[in-house]
Amino acid sequence: MMPSKDLFPARGRLAQGSRRRSARKQTGRGGAWQRCAAGGERLEGRAMLAVTPSFVPATGVLSISVDSSDADTTAYVRLSGTSIQVASDAAFTTPYAVAAANVSTITVTGAVGGFEGVEVTEGLLAVTRFDASGLESVAFGATAVVGGNVTASNSDGALAVNGLRSENNIELSSSVAGVSLNGLVVGDRLVLSASGDIDQAVGSEINTGVLVAAINAGSTSGNVVLANAANSVSAFEAVNPLPGGIVSITTDSSLLVGTSASRGISVANDGSIVIVAGGAVSQFVGSELSGGKLSVSVATGDITLTEAVNNIAAFSGATAAASSKVRFTTIGNLVIGIGASGITSSNGLIELAAIGSVTQAAGTAIVGDSLYVSANGATIELSNTGNAVDIFEAVNGQSGGSVTYSNSLPLVIGDRGIQTADGAITVTADGAITVRGPLEYATGSLTLADLSSTPGSVTFMVTTDTDSVAGSLRNRLDNVQDNQAASQSQSVVFDAAVSSIVLSTPLASISRPVTIDGEGRLVEINGSLIAPAPSNGLVFADGAQGSRVASLSIGGFTEAGVRIETSSVAVVA
Numbered sequence: 001m002m003p004s005k006d007l008f009p010a011r012g013r014l015a016q017g018s019r020r021r022s023a024r025k026q027t028g029r030g031g032a033w034q035r036c037a038a039g040g041e042r043l044e045g046r047a048m049l050a051v052t053p054s055f056v057p058a059t060g061v062l063s064i065s066v067d068s069s070d071a072d073t074t075a076y077v078r079l080s081g082t083s084i085q086v087a088s089d090a091a092f093t094t095p096y097a098v099a100a101a102n103v104s105t106i107t108v109t110g111a112v113g114g115f116e117g118v119e120v121t122e123g124l125l126a127v128t129r130f131d132a133s134g135l136e137s138v139a140f141g142a143t144a145v146v147g148g149n150v151t152a153s154n155s156d157g158a159l160a161v162n163g164l165r166s167e168n169n170i171e172l173s174s175s176v177a178g179v180s181l182n183g184l185v186v187g188d189r190l191v192l193s194a195s196g197d198i199d200q201a202v203g204s205e206i207n208t209g210v211l212v213a214a215i216n217a218g219s220t221s222g223n224v225v226l227a228n229a230a231n232s233v234s235a236f237e238a239v240n241p242l243p244g245g246i247v248s249i250t251t252d253s254s255l256l257v258g259t260s261a262s263r264g265i266s267v268a269n270d271g272s273i274v275i276v277a278g279g280a281v282s283q284f285v286g287s288e289l290s291g292g293k294l295s296v297s298v299a300t301g302d303i304t305l306t307e308a309v310n311n312i313a314a315f316s317g318a319t320a321a322a323s324s325k326v327r328f329t330t331i332g333n334l335v336i337g338i339g340a341s342g343i344t345s346s347n348g349l350i351e352l353a354a355i356g357s358v359t360q361a362a363g364t365a366i367v368g369d370s371l372y373v374s375a376n377g378a379t380i381e382l383s384n385t386g387n388a389v390d391i392f393e394a395v396n397g398q399s400g401g402s403v404t405y406s407n408s409l410p411l412v413i414g415d416r417g418i419q420t421a422d423g424a425i426t427v428t429a430d431g432a433i434t435v436r437g438p439l440e441y442a443t444g445s446l447t448l449a450d451l452s453s454t455p456g457s458v459t460f461m462v463t464t465d466t467d468s469v470a471g472s473l474r475n476r477l478d479n480v481q482d483n484q485a486a487s488q489s490q491s492v493v494f495d496a497a498v499s500s501i502v503l504s505t506p507l508a509s510i511s512r513p514v515t516i517d518g519e520g521r522l523v524e525i526n527g528s529l530i531a532p533a534p535s536n537g538l539v540f541a542d543g544a545q546g547s548r549v550a551s552l553s554i555g556g557f558t559e560a561g562v563r564i565e566t567s568s569v570a571v572v573a
Helices: 473-482
Strands: 032-035 041-044 048-051 061-067 074-080 083-087 096-099 105-110 117-122 129-133 137-140 149-154 159-165 169-174 179-194 198-200 205-215 224-226 232-240 246-251 255-257 265-267 272-277 281-283 289-298 303-305 311-319 326-330 334-336 343-345 349-354 358-360 370-375 379-382 391-399 402-407 411-421 425-429 433-435 446-450 456-462 488-494 500-502 515-517 523-526 538-540 548-550 552-555 562-564 570-572
Touching: 061 074, 061 083, 061 117, 074 105, 149 159, 159 169, 198 205, 205 224, 232 246, 246 265, 255 272, 265 272, 281 289, 289 303, 311 326, 334 349, 343 349, 370 379, 370 411, 379 391, 391 402, 402 411, 411 425, 433 446, 446 456, 446 488, 456 473, 473 488
Parallel strands: 061 105, 074 117, 105 129, 117 137, 129 149, 137 159, 149 169, 159 179, 169 179, 179 198, 179 205, 198 224, 205 232, 224 246, 232 255, 232 265, 246 272, 255 281, 265 289, 272 289, 281 303, 289 311, 303 326, 311 334, 311 343, 326 349, 334 358, 349 370, 358 379, 370 391, 379 402, 391 411, 402 425, 411 433, 425 446, 433 456, 456 488, 488 515, 500 523, 515 548, 523 552, 538 562, 548 570
Antiparallel strands: 032 041, 041 048, 048 061, 074 083, 083 096
């Protein structure tokens, strides 16, 4: 068998040592078929289409060469019976047939500088590989499918794909320009790489298990925008290193970010990632999301992007389904909100974690059932007026780090409470504030204010019968004393599980107005273990005018159960 370079001589001359045989004319758009040296054939005329001889080499490779300065030149390939047909005419008026049984690989090559394409018009090509290179376009007809892997590349310009179906994997690339998808592209795994935009035409569709997209390093421009609503992608990873670069993916299904550890979606520090999914969005273990901005929106299911390697500067997320959750983690400072979008979880949980500060972009809102924020930075500051959650909890582990939160509804500080290391806690709400969890601020400060009325309502709940711990009666009376908010009506009430409290030391005097109410259950406060004597129970000092005690059984003290050192303190059964 002669080498392929001898089978496809340059235009106008034959391979060295061959002789031209008499031509047999056949009409076709590309010109006339002509027999060449060693039994090969080529198409001469306005365009040239050269193929391998009528026999298939032992390697099982059918090579098709498309070479023309005519921008419309296309190689057409189809399965007809047991033969693979190749022609330069879509109507196959001048077919070249090769027995399909011996073909394992089809290669289509375009000349450098040409503007050629290949179209698989119909049938299942049961080959292991279909490789196209140096072509501007690849197209598949409505019934055309390749049984094996498909690769298509262009090192001389952009690559356009108009429909492509493989029963295995697809790789599409342009080393100097972009890759554009049209029609239906189907494969188990689709890999796209370009030095320009990777995009898809309106109405086109991607259907694949795994989609990988990359803008090549050294490119001067390029975005990944695969945002058609009909796309169905199960797993996605992408890279766009360009300043301000975009990666945008839409799928009608759930989406897994990343397909292996350390591989996820990466853009530049000022770049943007946009994910829109019909179902839940989650991460492969160890995969990474990195870049400037991340926006995620899902129709049903949760957003769970909590890998510790994530490094995103700004985040927005939205879930439409009831009781859905938004969970996000990043290793740096985090800004909540992109443009006018904040975080919305329909009656669901929102959990945010950052190894740094967490702040909020102007004009954005956090809306959901509950919000938990964990940070280790100078501040957690979420003070926009549109915030609307029922439950708020936060931890800031930075020494001196503060927590500030504003809510447009009544608010419960949940079981995890608000905890700082010597920092300030400031919470305001347009309605009553109820505190269930611990408030830890050490030498910092506490400000809890209901802004809906004067005075506002702040209620601290005793959640344990153990003395001198977070949530104890002693701790809640300290919270009342420490609250710096003006014009607040403060109360201490008891969780249903708390019925009897045994004190080990006397309680501090109360110098702020407060209502301490067992709410009809006669909660016991017992001072029998306090030593040495004397001991008093509740002591109301100057400044506590207007206080009230109700439904408490106070005993075991050597002195008074309730000692009043000021005026206007009511004690009722």
